[in-house]
Amino acid sequence: xxxxxxxxxxxxxxxxxxxxxxxxxxxxxxxxxxxxxxxxxxxxxxxxxxxxxxxxxxxxxxxxxxxxxxxxxxxxxxxxxxxxxxxxxxxxxxxxxxxxxxxxxxxxxxxxxxxxxxxxxxxxxxxxxxxxxxxxxxxxxxxxxxxxxxxxxxxxxxxxxxxxxxxxxxxxxxxxxxxxxxxxxxxxxxxxxxxxxxxxxxxxxxxxxx
Numbered sequence: 001x002x003x004x005x006x007x008x009x010x011x012x013x014x015x016x017x018x019x020x021x022x023x024x025x026x027x028x029x030x031x032x033x034x035x036x037x038x039x040x041x042x043x044x045x046x047x048x049x050x051x052x053x054x055x056x057x058x059x060x061x062x063x064x065x066x067x068x069x070x071x072x073x074x075x076x077x078x079x080x081x082x083x084x085x086x087x088x089x090x091x092x093x094x095x096x097x098x099x100x101x102x103x104x105x106x107x108x109x110x111x112x113x114x115x116x117x118x119x120x121x122x123x124x125x126x127x128x129x130x131x132x133x134x135x136x137x138x139x140x141x142x143x144x145x146x147x148x149x150x151x152x153x154x155x156x157x158x159x160x161x162x163x164x165x166x167x168x169x170x171x172x173x174x175x176x177x178x179x180x181x182x183x184x185x186x187x188x189x190x191x192x193x194x195x196x197x198x199x200x201x202x203x204x205x206x207x208x209x210x
Contacts (some may be wrong), residue, residue: 030054030073034112038073041110041118050106051075058109058149060160066132066146069114072121074150074158075106109152121150124195134175134193141166143195144177144187151185151200159183 030038038055042048055073063072083093109121113130121127127147134143141163148161161179166187169176174196179185185200 030057033116034071034073037112037116037118038110041120042106045120047106047108055110058158058160060146060149060162062142062145062161062163063149066143067111067130068132070111070130072109072111072150072158074109074152107152107157109150109158111150122152124198127195127198131193131195134189137168137170137175138163139193140168140175140177140189143189143193144168144175144179144185147187147195147198148179148183148185148200151198161185 029035035054039048042051055075058072058074110118111121111129112118119126119129121129127150132139132143134140144166145161145163148166150158152158161181161183165179165181167178167180169178174188174190174192177187177189179200183200183202186197187195187199188197190196
Protein backbone atom coordinates (compact mmCIF):
# COMPACT_ATOMS: atom_id res chain seq x y z
CA UNK A 1 0.00 0.00 0.00
CA UNK A 2 1.44 3.32 -1.01
CA UNK A 3 1.79 6.08 1.56
CA UNK A 4 0.37 8.74 -0.75
CA UNK A 5 -2.86 6.81 -1.29
CA UNK A 6 -3.46 6.60 2.44
CA UNK A 7 -2.69 10.15 3.49
CA UNK A 8 -3.25 12.52 0.56
CA UNK A 9 -6.80 13.51 1.65
CA UNK A 10 -5.64 14.14 5.19
CA UNK A 11 -2.73 16.31 4.07
CA UNK A 12 -5.03 18.52 2.05
CA UNK A 13 -7.57 18.98 4.82
CA UNK A 14 -4.84 19.72 7.35
CA UNK A 15 -3.23 22.35 5.17
CA UNK A 16 -6.54 24.20 4.89
CA UNK A 17 -7.25 24.01 8.60
CA UNK A 18 -4.28 26.01 9.90
CA UNK A 19 -3.25 29.65 9.90
CA UNK A 20 -0.95 30.58 7.05
CA UNK A 21 2.26 32.62 7.27
CA UNK A 22 2.21 36.38 6.57
CA UNK A 23 1.26 37.11 2.97
CA UNK A 24 0.44 33.48 2.24
CA UNK A 25 -3.02 32.22 1.38
CA UNK A 26 -4.05 28.58 1.28
CA UNK A 27 -3.43 28.52 -2.49
CA UNK A 28 -0.05 30.28 -2.34
CA UNK A 29 3.14 28.21 -2.62
CA UNK A 30 5.74 28.28 0.14
CA UNK A 31 8.68 30.49 -0.95
CA UNK A 32 11.16 28.30 -2.79
CA UNK A 33 14.06 29.43 -0.60
CA UNK A 34 12.25 28.48 2.59
CA UNK A 35 11.16 25.14 1.16
CA UNK A 36 14.73 24.36 0.14
CA UNK A 37 16.06 25.35 3.58
CA UNK A 38 13.43 23.22 5.28
CA UNK A 39 14.16 20.16 3.15
CA UNK A 40 17.91 20.52 3.61
CA UNK A 41 17.37 20.71 7.37
CA UNK A 42 15.43 17.44 7.34
CA UNK A 43 18.06 15.77 5.15
CA UNK A 44 20.92 16.98 7.36
CA UNK A 45 19.28 15.49 10.44
CA UNK A 46 18.23 12.21 8.83
CA UNK A 47 14.51 12.99 8.73
CA UNK A 48 13.88 13.43 5.00
CA UNK A 49 12.40 9.95 4.55
CA UNK A 50 9.83 10.56 7.27
CA UNK A 51 7.92 13.30 5.47
CA UNK A 52 6.45 13.64 1.98
CA UNK A 53 5.13 16.91 0.62
CA UNK A 54 5.49 20.43 1.92
CA UNK A 55 5.36 21.66 5.51
CA UNK A 56 2.60 23.97 6.70
CA UNK A 57 3.36 27.66 7.42
CA UNK A 58 2.24 29.04 10.76
CA UNK A 59 2.11 32.68 11.87
CA UNK A 60 0.20 35.12 14.04
CA UNK A 61 0.63 38.61 15.44
CA UNK A 62 2.09 37.07 18.61
CA UNK A 63 4.55 34.87 16.71
CA UNK A 64 5.71 37.77 14.57
CA UNK A 65 6.28 39.97 17.63
CA UNK A 66 7.86 37.28 19.80
CA UNK A 67 10.14 36.02 17.00
CA UNK A 68 10.67 39.02 14.76
CA UNK A 69 12.11 38.11 11.38
CA UNK A 70 11.61 34.36 11.75
CA UNK A 71 9.31 32.18 9.63
CA UNK A 72 7.88 28.96 10.98
CA UNK A 73 6.79 25.73 9.31
CA UNK A 74 5.55 22.49 10.79
CA UNK A 75 4.72 18.93 9.90
CA UNK A 76 2.01 16.99 11.67
CA UNK A 77 -0.12 14.03 10.73
CA UNK A 78 -2.63 12.24 12.91
CA UNK A 79 -2.49 8.45 13.05
CA UNK A 80 -5.14 6.44 11.20
CA UNK A 81 -8.43 6.06 13.01
CA UNK A 82 -8.95 2.89 15.01
CA UNK A 83 -10.77 0.15 13.09
CA UNK A 84 -14.53 0.29 13.46
CA UNK A 85 -15.03 -3.46 13.71
CA UNK A 86 -12.67 -6.30 14.71
CA UNK A 87 -12.96 -8.08 11.38
CA UNK A 88 -9.76 -9.74 10.10
CA UNK A 89 -9.63 -7.80 6.82
CA UNK A 90 -10.28 -4.48 8.59
CA UNK A 91 -7.63 -5.20 11.22
CA UNK A 92 -5.13 -6.19 8.53
CA UNK A 93 -5.75 -2.97 6.62
CA UNK A 94 -5.38 -0.93 9.79
CA UNK A 95 -2.03 -2.59 10.50
CA UNK A 96 -0.86 -1.69 6.99
CA UNK A 97 -1.99 1.90 7.47
CA UNK A 98 -0.21 2.13 10.83
CA UNK A 99 3.00 0.73 9.32
CA UNK A 100 2.88 3.38 6.58
CA UNK A 101 2.10 6.04 9.16
CA UNK A 102 5.10 5.11 11.30
CA UNK A 103 7.41 5.26 8.28
CA UNK A 104 6.16 8.62 7.05
CA UNK A 105 5.02 10.57 10.10
CA UNK A 106 7.11 13.45 11.39
CA UNK A 107 6.05 16.02 13.95
CA UNK A 108 8.39 18.96 13.97
CA UNK A 109 8.29 22.76 14.01
CA UNK A 110 11.17 24.48 12.21
CA UNK A 111 12.04 28.17 12.38
CA UNK A 112 14.05 29.96 9.69
CA UNK A 113 15.78 33.17 10.76
CA UNK A 114 16.89 36.21 8.76
CA UNK A 115 20.28 34.60 8.13
CA UNK A 116 18.46 31.65 6.50
CA UNK A 117 19.41 29.30 9.33
CA UNK A 118 16.91 26.61 10.28
CA UNK A 119 16.42 25.00 13.65
CA UNK A 120 13.82 22.82 15.32
CA UNK A 121 11.69 24.30 18.10
CA UNK A 122 10.91 21.50 20.55
CA UNK A 123 12.17 22.22 24.07
CA UNK A 124 12.44 25.33 26.27
CA UNK A 125 16.04 26.10 25.22
CA UNK A 126 14.94 26.03 21.56
CA UNK A 127 12.22 28.60 22.22
CA UNK A 128 14.76 31.05 23.62
CA UNK A 129 16.41 31.43 20.21
CA UNK A 130 15.45 34.89 18.95
CA UNK A 131 12.74 35.31 21.60
CA UNK A 132 11.60 38.86 22.41
CA UNK A 133 12.56 40.35 25.80
CA UNK A 134 10.07 39.40 28.50
CA UNK A 135 9.88 42.13 31.14
CA UNK A 136 6.16 42.46 31.94
CA UNK A 137 2.96 40.47 32.20
CA UNK A 138 1.95 41.64 28.73
CA UNK A 139 5.30 40.52 27.30
CA UNK A 140 4.91 37.16 29.02
CA UNK A 141 1.42 36.69 27.54
CA UNK A 142 2.65 37.49 24.02
CA UNK A 143 5.71 35.24 24.26
CA UNK A 144 3.74 32.41 25.86
CA UNK A 145 1.05 32.61 23.17
CA UNK A 146 3.72 32.36 20.46
CA UNK A 147 5.39 29.39 22.13
CA UNK A 148 2.08 27.63 22.77
CA UNK A 149 1.21 28.16 19.10
CA UNK A 150 4.45 26.56 17.91
CA UNK A 151 4.49 23.57 20.24
CA UNK A 152 4.17 20.35 18.26
CA UNK A 153 3.68 17.25 20.40
CA UNK A 154 2.47 13.70 19.92
CA UNK A 155 -1.17 14.58 20.49
CA UNK A 156 -1.82 18.01 19.04
CA UNK A 157 -0.51 20.02 16.10
CA UNK A 158 0.60 23.65 16.23
CA UNK A 159 -2.36 26.02 16.18
CA UNK A 160 -2.57 29.78 16.66
CA UNK A 161 -3.00 30.92 20.27
CA UNK A 162 -3.78 34.57 21.06
CA UNK A 163 -2.24 36.47 23.94
CA UNK A 164 -5.77 37.10 25.24
CA UNK A 165 -6.13 33.34 25.82
CA UNK A 166 -3.14 33.23 28.16
CA UNK A 167 -3.53 33.56 31.93
CA UNK A 168 -0.36 35.10 33.39
CA UNK A 169 0.70 34.75 37.03
CA UNK A 170 3.61 36.85 38.25
CA UNK A 171 5.89 34.89 40.57
CA UNK A 172 8.91 35.85 42.62
CA UNK A 173 10.93 33.74 40.19
CA UNK A 174 9.36 35.06 36.96
CA UNK A 175 6.09 34.30 35.13
CA UNK A 176 3.84 31.26 34.85
CA UNK A 177 1.56 31.33 31.81
CA UNK A 178 -1.34 28.96 31.17
CA UNK A 179 -3.66 28.20 28.31
CA UNK A 180 -6.97 26.58 29.29
CA UNK A 181 -8.82 25.68 26.12
CA UNK A 182 -9.39 22.65 23.90
CA UNK A 183 -5.64 22.46 24.26
CA UNK A 184 -3.92 23.21 27.54
CA UNK A 185 -0.42 24.61 27.83
CA UNK A 186 2.02 25.81 30.46
CA UNK A 187 4.89 28.17 29.59
CA UNK A 188 7.19 29.54 32.28
CA UNK A 189 9.83 32.28 32.18
CA UNK A 190 12.43 33.30 34.72
CA UNK A 191 13.01 36.92 35.76
CA UNK A 192 15.38 37.39 32.84
CA UNK A 193 12.73 36.31 30.34
CA UNK A 194 14.27 32.91 29.65
CA UNK A 195 11.81 30.13 28.82
CA UNK A 196 12.15 27.36 31.38
CA UNK A 197 9.11 25.23 30.60
CA UNK A 198 6.90 24.67 27.56
CA UNK A 199 4.26 21.94 27.47
CA UNK A 200 1.00 21.45 25.58
CA UNK A 201 -1.57 18.66 25.47
CA UNK A 202 -5.20 18.26 24.48
CA UNK A 203 -7.43 18.99 27.47
CA UNK A 204 -8.51 15.35 27.69
CA UNK A 205 -4.88 14.20 28.05
CA UNK A 206 -3.72 16.91 30.47
CA UNK A 207 -2.31 16.01 33.87
CA UNK A 208 -2.37 19.02 36.16
CA UNK A 209 1.23 19.92 37.02
CA UNK A 210 2.12 20.46 40.68
